[in-house]
Each structure stands twice: as structure tokens, then as C-alpha cells.
Amino acid sequence: MSFSSTLSIATSGLTAASIRARATAENIANANTDGYTRRVVTVEERRVGPSINGVRVANISNVTNEFLTTERLRLDADSSFASTRASAAEKLMTLVGEPGADNGLFSLYANFENALRDAAATPESDLLLRGVVDKGRALATNIQNMSRAADQQRATADRQIGLAVEEVNASLKRLEELNALPASKTTPEVIDERQRLVNSINEKIPVTMQIRDNGINLITDGGAFLLTERAQYLDFTPAGNVGRTQTLGSPLSGLSINGVDITPGGGAGQQTRSGELAGLFEVRDTILPDFQDQLDALATDLINRFADDTVDPTKTAGQSGLFTDGTTTPPTGVPLGIANSLQINAAVDPQKGGATYRLRDGIGATSPGATGNGDQLNRYISAFTSQRTTIGALATSGTRSASELAADMSSNISFQERDYSESSLFASTRAEAATEAEFAATGVDTDTELQQLLLIEQAYAANARVIQIAGQMIDELMGLI
Incomplete structure (x- = not known):
């Protein structure tokens, strides 16, 4: 040589x-x-x-390891979906309060019942009568505030959908630019950037990645193309404020690609079923409205319990009693959004020009009666504790007292929070394991x-x-x- x-x-x-x-x-x-x-x-x-x-x-x-990356992407999307639901359920649990918590829904019911019993035992005490009004007002206000908070959370979810769509579209635009690079410029750094963009998109909407010459294709879990040679952008119109009566399509926006409906839960053939976007749509269109439906059932039950003419013979026949929705007559069925307007009858509320003696003497009383007569207060207690047929979203095969119905709702929300939290933990654990497996290989x-x-x-x-x-x-x- x-x-x-x-x-x-x-x-x-x-x-x-x-x-x-x-x-x-x-x-x-x-x-x-x-x-x-x-x-x-x-x-x-x-x-x-x-x-x-x-x-x-x-x-x-x-x-690279295509199998491990594909599996990790799938499990990441599932974890993002589960985490979004769990976060919403946790917020609802905070609104309702843990069973037994001093500020919880069930405790407010118990406080009102105790105030009624104290006043019935000493009907001549104006202080105790005021306590009934205060506890009743606190109960009605709490139910009202929870429903309005759910409206705000729906609006927040709607805004988050809009932001997520913007982020996905920005990532798609960058991927389109990377796809256009010649082979000589598709460096390892470019490939890493491309994968990070795919990861970001996948957290919001699940995608399958197909490698092709000098680039990739992206397909959603519903089979819609997000990226070929050109990006196919997501379309969504934020609503701004979201009211109790607003639903998907009336007028809340769904999600589409080039006019093809992929709205999670919308029933379309190409709907996406996982990822943050699917979670946010479920929060906006299902979880929070279901919560408000239960509040509407509670509000309707409270109004109707005291609306019976036998509960208060002094009031005008057929009109509402101790609780109202701001109108003079009790509701039929369970009106949508009635929880937003639940209030204690102005006739007994000094803050609205009423008088507390009407708790003792009846809504229709024009002047104080015998101060030692607790019959009307006892009728209120009987109405509050009586077993009534359940209605609306809280309907069951049995009957419930007012407090038992509130306990049912608290249990429903607690079970949902625990179920979603456990699902999120399970999904997160699987996603972490997939990430570790991919990292070990790549x-x-x-x-x-x-x-x-x-x-x-x-x-x-x-x-x-x-x-x-x-x-x-x-x-x-x-x-x-």
C-alpha cells in the first residue's frame, strides 16, 4: 500500500x-x-x-421507532382527554362542596332545615325568623351561583377550544413549510422539530403520522386528513359568552375541516374522540349542561315543595310559596335555566321590602299574628322533609326529601369526580409508560x-x-x- x-x-x-x-x-x-x-x-x-x-x-x-411513537401518540391523546374531563369534574366538586363540608350544598340544606326547626320552636323570636330568611337566601343564592358559574365555565371551555384550534393551525402551517424542504435540508434537527409539532397537535386532536418522501401526512383518529402536501386547517368560531340555553349548533360552533364535520360527540362519521379538544367539547356540551340540569331539578323541587296551597293557606291559590323563580306561579316540568333565577319569596325578605313575620303567619298575612303560633313554620318543615317524586335530571324510581335530593346530587358529582380522576390517573400512567418505552428506544x-x-x-x-x-x-x- x-x-x-x-x-x-x-x-x-x-x-x-x-x-x-x-x-x-x-x-x-x-x-x-x-x-x-x-x-x-x-x-x-x-x-x-x-x-x-x-x-x-x-x-x-x-x-426512530414507528410502532412505539404511534402508541405513545395514541396514549398521550387519551391522557389529554381524560385530564381535561377530570379537571372540569374537580371544579364542579369544588362548587358543590365535599359531602359534610360546611360550605357544601348538603350543609346549606341542613342549615335551612335547622333554622326552620329553631324558629318553629320559638316562633316569637324575630332573630330566629331572620335566620330562616338568611339561610333560605343563602341556599337559593348558592344554587343560582353554581348554575351561573357553570355558564362561565362553559364559556371558558369554548374559548379554550378556540385557542387550541389556533395552536393546531399554527403547527400545521409550520409542518407544511417543513414538508416543502428538499431532502438535502431535511436534517435531524428538522425531523426533531417536526416530531415536536406533531406531538403538540396530537395532544389536542389525535393523529396518525405517515412518513413519505421528504415529509409526513397527518390523519385524525376519525380519518380526516390534516396534512398532506398542504395543511388542512381546523375551523371553529368562538361564541364569546355562553348562555344556559345555548347548545351545539344552536348557536355554539362545532369543529370542521374544509366543511367536513369532525365535532367530538356530534355524531358525524369522522368525529374525533380523544385529545384535549374532545375533552373540552364534552365539558362544554355535556358535563356542564348535565350539572346545570341537576341544579334545575333542585330549584324546581324547592319551589314546588312550598307551592302547594295546603302548605300555606294564606297565599293566593296556585301561586308560589316560600321559594320562587321570580314569577308568581310555580313551574310546570323542569324549565331550562330555572336555577339561575331561584330566590326566596320577596314577601318574607326584608332586603326586598318583605317582613319576616310572614314566615310565622303566612305569605299572605298583612299584619303580624299571634307570636307564639308555630303552625305555619311546622308546615314548612313538613313540606321540606316530605317524600316527593323526583324529577328531571335527578329522577329516580323512589321518592326523596329536599335534603335527600341534594345529597343525591352531591353524590352524583362526587362519583363523577372520582371516576374521572381515576380514569385520568390510569391514562396518565399508561402515557408515561409509553413515553419511557419510546425514550429507551430513541x-x-x-x-x-x-x-x-x-x-x-x-x-x-x-x-x-x-x-x-x-x-x-x-x-x-x-x-x-
Whole structure:
């Protein structure tokens, strides 16, 4: 072998070792960088004609595992969906209050009943009569505030849908730009950026990634194309404020791609079923309206319990009693949104020009009666504690007292919160396991990379030694001339 061949081979080895060292150092430096995949340098023989004349770097590529990445994407979307639902359920549990909590719904019912009993035992006490009004007002206001808070949470979910759609569309635009790059510019850094964008989209709407020449296609879990050579953008119109009577399509916006309906829960064939967007649509269109339906049932039950003419013979026949919805007559059925207007009758509320003696003497009383007569208060207690047929979203096969009906709702919300929380924990655990499996296959193990650096150092030193010896031999030969 000639000196020139020897030097050429050794020099190519040095070059390859240098490139491998840089790639390995980059791996170590980015070991904790989110979305970074391990770089691998492929070295192959360099031929000149039939002869091997050293080595050359064929390419620098990312380590990928299509199966593990696909599985991780699916489980990430499921975790995002479950987390979104769990967060909404937790907020509802906070509104209702834990069973037994001082500020909880059931406690407000118990406080009102206790106030009635105290006043019935001492009907001449104006202080205790005021206590009944205060506790009744607190109960009605709490139900009203919970329903209005649910309206606000629906509006928040609607805004979050709009923001998520904007983020997805921005990521799609960038992916379209990356897809347009020629093969020579589709570097490992570009591939990592592309995967991070896909990860971000997938958290909001589940996608399957198809690798093609110099780019990718993205398909939603419902089978709609989000990205081919060009991006197909999501379409959604935020509502701003969301009222109790507003529903999907009337007038709340759904989700579409180029006019194709993919609204989660909308019944379309290509609807998306997981990810943050699906969770937010379920919160806006199902979880919160169901909660408000239960509040409407509670409000209607409270009004109707005291509206019976036998409960208060002094009031105008057929009109509402101790609780109203702001009108004079009790509701038929369970009116949508009645919880938003539940209030204690103004006739007994001093804050609205009423008088507390009407609790003792009846809504229709025009002047105070016998101060020691607690009959009317006892009729109120009987109405509050009597077993009545359940209605609306709280309908069951049995009957309930007012407090038992409130306990049913508290239990419903508590069970939902626990169920969604457990589902979220399970989904999160599976997603973390999938992430760890993918990282083990495609991420950076610093111990392995450090060992690789030692081998590269040895290869570099060996090639450098060859060049050194060749140089010495040339010097010796030149010295003989």
C-alpha cells in the first residue's frame, strides 16, 4: 500500500471519528431536551474503483421507532382527554362542596332545615325568623351561583377550544413549510422539530403520522386528513359568552375541516374522540349542561315543595310559596335555566321590602299574628322533609326529601369526580409508560454515549498514530535523499 493511500485512509478515519464525536457530544448535551432523538452516524467504506480507500460518513440520522411513537401518540391523546374531563369534574366538586363540608350544598340544606326547626320552636323570636330568611337566601343564592358559574365555565371551555384550534393551525402551517424542504435540508434537527409539532397537535386532536418522501401526512383518529402536501386547517368560531340555553349548533360552533364535520360527540362519521379538544367539547356540551340540569331539578323541587296551597293557606291559590323563580306561579316540568333565577319569596325578605313575620303567619298575612303560633313554620318543615317524586335530571324510581335530593346530587358529582380522576390517573400512567418505552428506544443514554466517546477516541488516536508514523517515514526517506 502506498504512502498516499495510507494517509488517505487514515485521514478519512480521522474525519469520520470527528463527525461521530460531534454527534455523540450533541447527544450527551441534549440528553434532557424534550423531543430530542438520538443521532446515529452511519459510516461506510469509501471505494476508488475496485479498491477500498478508507471510510466516509454516509449520513447522520435520527433513531426512530414507528410502532412505539404511534402508541405513545395514541396514549398521550387519551391522557389529554381524560385530564381535561377530570379537571372540569374537580371544579364542579369544588362548587358543590365535599359531602359534610360546611360550605357544601348538603350543609346549606341542613342549615335551612335547622333554622326552620329553631324558629318553629320559638316562633316569637324575630332573630330566629331572620335566620330562616338568611339561610333560605343563602341556599337559593348558592344554587343560582353554581348554575351561573357553570355558564362561565362553559364559556371558558369554548374559548379554550378556540385557542387550541389556533395552536393546531399554527403547527400545521409550520409542518407544511417543513414538508416543502428538499431532502438535502431535511436534517435531524428538522425531523426533531417536526416530531415536536406533531406531538403538540396530537395532544389536542389525535393523529396518525405517515412518513413519505421528504415529509409526513397527518390523519385524525376519525380519518380526516390534516396534512398532506398542504395543511388542512381546523375551523371553529368562538361564541364569546355562553348562555344556559345555548347548545351545539344552536348557536355554539362545532369543529370542521374544509366543511367536513369532525365535532367530538356530534355524531358525524369522522368525529374525533380523544385529545384535549374532545375533552373540552364534552365539558362544554355535556358535563356542564348535565350539572346545570341537576341544579334545575333542585330549584324546581324547592319551589314546588312550598307551592302547594295546603302548605300555606294564606297565599293566593296556585301561586308560589316560600321559594320562587321570580314569577308568581310555580313551574310546570323542569324549565331550562330555572336555577339561575331561584330566590326566596320577596314577601318574607326584608332586603326586598318583605317582613319576616310572614314566615310565622303566612305569605299572605298583612299584619303580624299571634307570636307564639308555630303552625305555619311546622308546615314548612313538613313540606321540606316530605317524600316527593323526583324529577328531571335527578329522577329516580323512589321518592326523596329536599335534603335527600341534594345529597343525591352531591353524590352524583362526587362519583363523577372520582371516576374521572381515576380514569385520568390510569391514562396518565399508561402515557408515561409509553413515553419511557419510546425514550429507551430513541432517546439518549448518557452512559452508553460516554462509552461510545471512548471508542471514538481510540479510533481517532489510532488513525492519528498512522498519520504520525507515515509522516516520520516520509521524513526519514527525505533525509536519505
